[in-house]
Amino acid sequence: MKLYACVKCGMEFFERRAVCPTCRGEEFMEREAQLGEALVETQLFVTPAGFPEKYKISLIKVDGTKALVRRE
């Protein structure tokens, strides 16, 4: 799982940002991280058009942040 990390303070993000909300740094590096524990998960029975008709969405811990992941 790819994460974005602030070069200045190390804060990590799943979603890209132009500016770090903690230190206002503007440089980020990409790094790979292992998925951790699932915090909560739901099975969808009505999904957005363009996606499969049935899958699970999980909010998962990944190092210093979280990730939103689809599991089919």
Next chain:
Amino acid sequence: MTAIVAAGLTKFGKRGESLLEIAAQAALPILRGRWDEVDYVVVSNSYSGEFTSTSGINTQITTYLSLDEVPSVRVDNTSGSGGSALLMANSLILSNTARRVLVLGVEKMSTMRTREVTSVISSLLMPREREAGPSLPSLAALAAKLYIQRYNASRESLAQVSVKDHRNGAKNPYAHFTKEVSLEEVLSSPLVAEPLRAYEYSPISDGAAALLMVSNQEAYSFTGKPIFLKGVGAYSTSTSLTSREDLLELKSVREAGIRAMRQARVSKVDFAELHDMATVLELIQAEELGLLPKGKAWMATMEGRTELNGDIPINTSGGLVSKGHPIGASGVAQSVEAFLQLRKEAGDRQVKDPVTGLSLSMAGFGNSSVVTIYGVEP
């Protein structure tokens, strides 16, 4: 501050009329006899492009209403557009930019099928999170699981919100659903995102709502029963869900509420219209706003405290779950309900002698919120 001196509403639901025709139905009762008085129109609408391939909806509406030369603006803040439109109208009047503002919320959604609508609404998510495929209803389902787990809430209590909302909606001739539902019916309706089921979500609706807003000083020249805005608070939370500490915390709701209550100088209200896109959200929002104790809103719901005759009636209109959720119209329609309740014109769903009311208009999954406090006095 400012006052609401007139209100209009269309029936919510699947409507055959066009976006412009629906908008006119809500606005005309307010405008008749006042064509030269309105000097600004604030249109609350989020998805005219997506659902009806229409842009510049604000000037199309003013032209359709033959207010061709009246300045207007479209306010889009997704499902929180209505509260934001009210905030803008209030600011226009307080800054002396305008004197008499027509606030018109409208959405036409039934042009698309459910999965397409779900996709359109999901476009408010940040790009990478959207790519994973969550729907807004599925985020509410995650919150429902966390809420039940953390507070040891009964599954039935979430469904009870729907039962209560439909009971109120059955008394509201403008509601999308005007039929009561039983706890069993709610709990056997089709799953949308487990554990939540179809009757626990707002339906896809068309509809419009309108308000005429003026300064406090002018209010009594329009009506003997103006309803005053006592406080308006706005706040945002990160749209990136993976950046949030806790999915159960709707910080924008809490902070907007604190600001509105502080400005209004009230610590309690007599009723509240909340943004129950899903049943569980009504519970979380009631707690964030301090209307009910943290972790206890589910219990209060089971005890009937949020019913019309309870100590804090919530969603007397039927809420989004029963009244429907035409995105741009919803927040404005909440103000219409507050207007009717405080004027004691809410018919069978009238709460007893209210003097203050609250509405929460929430964008996305609490991405931003506007809380408004209304009163029978300034």
